[in-house]
Amino acid sequence: MFRLADEANGRKKRENALIIKKQLEALKDIIPQIMEIDVYLNDENASPDNYDIILDSKFASLDDLKIYSNHPEHLKVAAFIAGVRTGRAAIDYEI
Secondary structure, X not given: OEEEOOEEOOEEHHHHHHHHHHHHHHHHHOOOOEEEEEEEEOOOOXXXXXXXXXXXXXXXXXXXXXXXXXXXXXXXXXXXXXXXXXXXXXXXXXX
């Protein structure tokens, strides 16, 4: 989950959220280890305590998650997110 700055990189929060959603979902066609990837945006009128974006992704194994995490295209998206976020929360788990 990501909490975004109200403004960053000359854009408002919602515009950056839409860019992040588009970039993350595009990784499905680039990184074969991604089984599923969904990005959801919080309602603009929701509580300011809420996070703004949730990334829900699925991989066959933790090794595939590591490949995704270190993939150059993912790292580009991660760098953009790092420049516009104010908070991050995540869990990685195996079923």
